[in-house]
Amino acid sequence: MPAHEFTLEDLKRILREGAGADEGVDLDGDILDTDFGSLGYESLALLETGGRIEREFGITLDDETLTDAATPRSLLEAVNALLVPAEVG
Amino acid sequence: MSATGVRAAVTGLGVVAPNGLGTETYWTATRKGISGIGRITRFVPDQYPAQLAGEIDGFDAAEHLPGRLLPQTDRMTQLALVAADWAFQDAAVRPEDLPGFEMGVITASSSGGFAFGQRELQALWSKGSRYVSAYQSFAWFYAVNSGQISIRNGMRGPSGVVVSDQAGGLDAIAQARRQLRKGTRLVMAGAVDASICPWGWVAQMASNRLSVGRDPERAYLPFDDAAAGHVPGEGGALLVMEDLEQARARGARIYGEVAGYGATLDPRPGSGRPPGLRKAVELALADAGASPGDIDVVFADAAALPDLDRIETETITAVFGARAVPVTAPKTMTGRLYSGAAPLDLAAAFLAMRDEVIPPSVGVTPSPGHDLDLVVDRERPAPVRSALVLARGHGGFNSAAVVRAV
Structure with a gap:
């Protein structure tokens, strides 16, 4: 088990706190595979979001992690990969 | 009259002022002599020699602006974006109906987004660089009001910012007139400044021009024997400026023209x-x-x-x-x-x-x-x-x- 997990709820909270939310987008809908651009977030919003994830979860994200993660699902996977401790055995 | 024959008409006003939010509210108060100067409420002013300001009350940016814009904007930019919206409404212009490259934005700024900048600098020295907002990269900046108005309204024509303290408010209008003469169809021009925060306050105090009076009715007295400095305020106005002939052709209500500078x-x-x-x-x-x-x-x-x-x-x-x-x-x-x-x-x-x-x-x-x-x-x-x-x-x-x- 990871020490803690980065969930979609965490991501939505951090997006709202750091970058706000587009009135035309329902973040509580099925957004896992929707492009961040379609959700109203440009690169600077993702930079701010990445900084907040790093602070809160005590990790360091590569620049590529943010630029390559086109959707919430891919960002969740990338962050959780850093949170999972090394497998034993 | 300009060499090119283009005259600069003003067809829309957007006002955000300490004694009135919105053009008619401001104008009604101003005609009646109602002041917006009072003791500072934005922060506790006790430790500062100057304690009065013209603050805008009752402005809730979330009532007027999209949620995406709020975390990335200083108060002065929020006020400017709303003033620009009101100026467009007053001019009966929908920017989305005009070609983007035919509209410009020219504002003046004296200090930039000080309250935003103060918060992020405090985060920097108290917690570290990882705690500084990515939006600090532009939110404090002199040109940010022009940039955000441009983005929000799709205005891609000649744009910029003028920085010359109080004179800048007229210099921006003059620069807008130059762009109209060069063929730009419409320019949003003017300025909104707001830096009533401790960092902004000590920067203003350094001028040695602030009134230290405590009585709001007797603190800012130009041409009076008791004149002893000014009270700072926040706000300003944005003006829709258009080529007079084009404004007439579209049947616009015309306030008048900027005839000389x-x-x-x-x-x-x-x-x-x-x-x-x-x-x-x-x-x-x-x-x-x-x-x-x-x-x-x-x-x-x-x-x-x-x-x-x-x-x-x-x-x-x-x-x-x-x-x-x-x-x-x-x-x-x-x-x-x-x-x-x-x-x-x-x-x-x-x-x-x-x-x-x-x-x-x-x-x-x-x-x-x-x-x-x-x-x-x-x-x-x-x-x-x-x-x-x-x-x-x-x-x-x-x-x-x-x-x-x-």
């Missing part, structure tokens, strides 16, 4: 040469093809410092004659708004033309040493066809603009 820089202290304000006025009158007798009212810079007031009085009496033209300073009701002051005075000048009334200066007992016809305490009914607006910036900037009915 002049700008000078004071000589270095001790040079023995005269200050530059008079020359700026003469340049503006000449540019407008106007004689002093054509001007129905002067909106004064109103520094409320004895030397600067004396220079302004000498300028006005030298150009117009003693008590030969009504002079007013409605900024006694808002405090000095830095870059925002002159665009707000321009708005007041156009409304004075519309309603045939000169708004008052409040609280001032004109000094016998100032041979001015100062309009004090009550509005004065008078036909206004043409007005002169003066604005001086710290560091020797002098700007003057002539506006008139068309």
